[in-house]
Amino acid sequence: MANGLYDFAIVGAGMAGASLAAELAPYAKVLVLEGEDTPGYHSTGRSAAFWEECYGGPGVVPLTLASGNYLRDNGFLRQRGALYIGREEDRAAMDGFVDEFAGTGVTIERLKASALATRVPQIKPEWNDAIWEPACADIDVAGLHQHYLSKGKQAGVDLSCRAMVVGLDREDGGWRITCRDGSTYRAARVVNAAGAWADDIARWAGAQALGIEPKRRTVAQLRVDPVAPDDLPLVLDVSGGFYFKSDNGRLWLSPHDEIPSVPCDAAPEEIDVARAIDRFENVTNWRILAVERRWAGLRSFAPDRLPVYGPDPIVPGFDWFAGQGGFGIQTAPAAARVGAQILLGHGPDTLTRGVDTSNYAPARFSDRKARVTG
Structure with missing residues (x-):
């Protein structure tokens, strides 16, 4: 599928992008673009992560609790307290x-x-x-990241490293994506999982930065x-x-x-x-x-310290999966499932039933931006 038309092109192959790609891949053609030589070079690869129920505050607790069984059942947690x-x-x-x-x-x-x-x-x-x-436990971060990369690969995800995105242009109802090395890709939708670079990617797409x-x-x-x-x-x-x-x-x-x-x-x-x-x-x-x-x-x-999952309120075909602070790894299973369900139009399942996704929608910042710019 290289350089063909993808359903989703995800920018970033850290824990956020890798986990979301793995959840989307059974239902869609997925490309992941990573600017570095290897996935997870920045935040994911440097995390001293722990699964800690209170970390991130009450607004993050539903994602953390929903992720716990997945992490335990797959052997990624070591109990610590x-x-x-x-x-x-x-x-x-x-x-x-x-x-x-x-x-x-x-x-x-x-x-x-x-x-x-x-x-x-x-x-x-x-x-x-x-x-x-x-209940606090250490997380095998490298193992969890590799789990999602492998799961995605088995489901048909195409991963391209050294693919720094430098251009996002609307074309035929989708996107033409240009990378620094001159390579181009086409996708119906672009998902912004670029971590620290999330607002920069939004600007490339003509979307308003959310203040991440x-x-x-x-x-x-x-x-x-x-x-x-x-x-x-x-x-x-x-x-x-x-x-x-x-x-x-x-x-x-x-x-x-x-x-x-x-x-x-x-x-x-x-x-x-x-x-x-x-x-x-x-x-x-x-x-x-x-x-x-x-x-x-x-x-x-993000400004309210909650993650941002879902469609941009202004730019069609541009989606957010960003702003995950220090809790992105401990919430990865539920966050990725929620993100995929939003993008695919699927309802909640047993993993995500207790998560109110409206709390994380990008549209929650629309009123704030209007007040600032009006």
Whole structure:
């Protein structure tokens, strides 16, 4: 089907594009265009992902919960548990967190200080309040991404790498897509799964940018004394200042940063690593022996921090599958199924029955844009 007419051309082969292509392929002719040499080079390939029911807020919970069984049943999760921690001055934030997720279906419970110290043996005593989330698990990100790439390939998806899109032109009721290397493709519909580049792709299509903003997230791998236990939970500051977890005797630490960035090949900044270490040393008694690795990736957010799935409200044949922030991997199964159902006109199934797709429609930004431009 190379260079022929496709039903859908998806821009981006990260987790978003790969998963959506796999869900569409049984029903349509699908092309995936990836600008890099390999799929998942940017955010997907740099994720320290975990399946964490509260991550992304109550608006993302339905997608997360709907994805859980798929991830577990296919062997992509390893149980860990998560702790949101705070001090006396964080009491209001802890209470607010519990109230925020009441009635959403997540499982959380308040822990006493003694239980916190047992789960995090090097915790400093002033960090004496905790919320326990037992269902949190590590995600095999590479395995999940390859799963969708393989599933798509078996269903007939054509994947073209080194295919940086530089032109989208309407032609005969569809699209002529031009790539930087001069190659061209034709498709009835274009799906924007370009992550940090989503607004740029929208402009190529003549659509209005939705204000999807890339933000840099930094992670450092630490060697510590004593060695971090393998059963250490994911530990998060309830006020959003840090998180850390163990990995094969090392610790992965992030300052939980969200630094606005242009779309790029993100690199860690020394100041962000230093900030993370300073916060970590104020929380635990672990002695840092070395910073062994550091990396950064871009997470892209719509203005309301919810994902954007479905047809553009103005440009026919142009669809969105973007703005998935830091939760795009943990919600991939439900998000891809929802996205495919919207694009194909299919109704919900057992996986997506509890998801209200109207919450994620691109048209929700139409009134905001009219007010800004009017």
